[in-house]
Amino acid sequence: MSARFTVKNMGKTIFDVAVAAGVSTATVSRALSRDRSERVTEKTRVKITKIAEQLGYRANHAARSLKRQSTMTIAVVVPELINDFFMEVAEGIERELDQNGYTMLLAASLNSVEEEKKRISTLEDRTVDGMVVIPSASMGEHLQALSDRGVPVVLVDRIVEGAELDAVLSDNEGGMFKLTKALLSDGFRRIAFVGGDLTASTARERLSGYARALAEAGITPEPGWVCLGGMNVEDGYRRMEDVLKGGSVPEAAVAVNLLVHLGMERRLSETASGVVIAGFDESGYTPFLPACRYIAAQDTVGMGKRAGKRILELVAEKKNNRTYAGRRIIRLPVTIIRP
Amino acid sequence: MSARFTVKNMGKTIFDVAVAAGVSTATVSRALSRDRSERVTEKTRVKITKIAEQLGYRANHAARSLKRQSTMTIAVVVPELINDFFMEVAEGIERELDQNGYTMLLAASLNSVEEEKKRISTLEDRTVDGMVVIPSASMGEHLQALSDRGVPVVLVDRIVEGAELDAVLSDNEGGMFKLTKALLSDGFRRIAFVGGDLTASTARERLSGYARALAEAGITPEPGWVCLGGMNVEDGYRRMEDVLKGGSVPEAAVAVNLLVHLGMERRLSETASGVVIAGFDESGYTPFLPACRYIAAQDTVGMGKRAGKRILELVAEKKNNRTYAGRRIIRLPVTIIRP
DNA sequence: CTGTTAGCGCCTTCAA
DNA sequence: TTGAAGGCGCTAACAG
Helix, strand or coil: CCCCCCCCCCCCCHHHHHHHHCCCHHHHHHHHCCCCCCCCCHHHHHHHHHHHHHHCCCCCHHHHHHHHCCCCEEEEEECCCCCHHHHHHHHHHHHHHHHCCCEEEEEECCCCHHHHHHHHHHHHHCCCCEEEECCCCCECHHHHHHHHCCCCEEEECCCCECCCCEEEEECHHHHHHHHHHHHHHCCCCCEEEECCCCCCHHHHHHHHHHHHHHHHCCCCCCCCCEECCCCCHHHHHHHHHHHHHCCCCCCEEEECCHHHHHHHHHHHCCCCCCCEEEEECCCCCHHHCCCEEEEEEECHHHHHHHHHHHHHHHHHHHHCCCCCCCCCEEEECEEEECC | CCCCCCCCCCCCCHHHHHHHHCCCHHHHHHHHCCCCCCCCCHHHHHHHHHHHHHHCCCCCHHHHHHHHCCCCEEEEEECCCCCHHHHHHHHHHHHHHHHCCCEEEEEECCCCHHHHHHHHHHHHHCCCCEEEECCCCCECHHHHHHHHCCCCEEEECCCCECCCCEEEEECHHHHHHHHHHHHHHCCCCCEEEECCCCCCHHHHHHHHHHHHHHHHCCCCCCCCCEECCCCCHHHHHHHHHHHHHCCCCCCEEEECCHHHHHHHHHHHCCCCCCCEEEEECCCCCHHHCCCEEEEEECCHHHHHHHHHHHHHHHHHHHHCCCCCCCCCEEEECCEEECC
16 A cells, blocks of 8 residues: 555645746636636636646635635534434535535534534634524524624524524424324324424424314314423323323324324334324335324425525625625425325 | 624634733734643733633634644545434544544535545545545545545445555444344244345445355355345335245345335335344334344444544544554444344 | 744735 | 735744
8 A cells, every 4th residue: 555644745736836837826816716707818727727637736725715704614503413304404405505616514413502502603613604503492592693793594494582593494384284184184083292392483383283273173182182292202202101191092193293203103002002193204214103194294305405595695695795685584385295 | 683794793813812912923822722732821821811702702713724734624424414324423423523622524425436526525625634434335546545645534334445444344244144143043044135235345244244144054045035236225125026026935034234124124014925124224213114123233323433533543643744554444343133 | 931923825906 | 917915814933
């Protein structure tokens, strides 16, 4: 194997290219600038491009960032990496950014506001051009502060208290309305709502959709049907248990999200109850969840794309020193499918 | 809402702090340097730290990187984001990096060598201090070239042809050996091996483990039992179909990985065959896969941590201008569990 | 222990 | 159209 770390492969600089081409560094800079508005002869541009290629010249990103005060980087902060929903959103964002020459910096906040603050702080130090955040919690003063410091910010999935920021969200209310409706159409009348931390806007909106569907059907939820608390697998398990052990066991239940759904299935698989589930969020595994009847599928990648597009708009606005045109909230529809 | 983008909140520079503290920028730099070896009076350090805090000073990362020729960033390239296995590895890496003040830059190669090359190129331009790569394909000349250019590289999950690089891998052979063994202990003798692209080192090693287990049990695989081809859900579905329609249907099958496992389950759920599965890789959903009997669980987060540790070692070696001490391959054990 | 100085590599007026 | 020169913010000699 070749000796590593020994060849001082000092990166070629713009100066090397300039010397080789017999021009000044300024000309090289202009020739290689993606901005075609720079005036350089086509001939010299071609020549310089070729020489740069031969030399294997690559612009130093740190230097360029320092000068331009822009890193062409957007930070994306998600609660956790091991979660298909978040990663699908991230993929959507990445695609949009990549198309525009931007790079995504992905970080996880580990479902903790404290970690979220730390991550954001680190990222801000790296002078990212903007941030897309899927908030870990319902408090958002630090996000508003970030924005006030001049960093373009876009929220995804949920909105938070204490921050009036642009956001890309699902139509959670409508989605859960349709999901509950689907069960009603199948003849189920006794339907529970399981899981949900009401400090999360998503949970509140979904609960609202559920309530509206029942109300329209003239059904009043019996005590114990609305069984809130938590958004994770463990919570789903416990809440399902609560429902089963409650006074009036329902025939069906809607799950506030995929993790809760999973926990519910776990619990249901332990006792034969006949309870059927309709859940929010899809995954490759939903076909194997025995109690699952319907799924409300969010347009995850689409949300990511919209968020990517929006953050780039804000970045551009800022660059052009334009005033912030006002908060914009984008809602994407949710689709009901059979798993 | 406060007017955004209007306050020219020009970031405070080290100069601002220096002025406010009545010292030189050099002293500020030293005082704020994480490196305690810098000689500064404790008194001035405290004073400067306080003033920096008050002013909300944050070191400019681009400037620091330019000067230090180090970005304190490690790039991690995975085939895709929407994959728990990769994300668990990524999380392990991130933890290790974070503990050491490094930041992870996560990028997806979309299961394509071309994309992988592009991503790596972009990342290299950003002068990351090192890269951890989960290769998308079996060819690795570009990875070797990257390393030869002086960028520390560590591979995870699989090794590639054309590159002699450090790697952190699972004991795939032993894992699949134990997995097959588990089925044998249950009395199954007719066991198929389903899925697997033999250009991938993981698939080869797992096939080898399967073969050894059968051989030790004195069993010769019948034609059609070893049903290779592909590593995805779709492949698992097709290969399982091939097995079922083959001449000698087995009683059980091992799956080369989780996606194939999933596809196999899909196919099995369509026809009652009684075939039982033992699969590589775990997930929160494996308990719901009806045919699944055993799982070979890799220490994903552990692999990430080891990879993180190793890449930082290489970075340190390079920084100290030490010669590359030689390739190191780390193998982590695989655990057999019941889902 | 602290200040002075000289860049790191690039971009961008200002001149020519 | 091109070149010269200054500086983005920070750090690392080298002095003092």
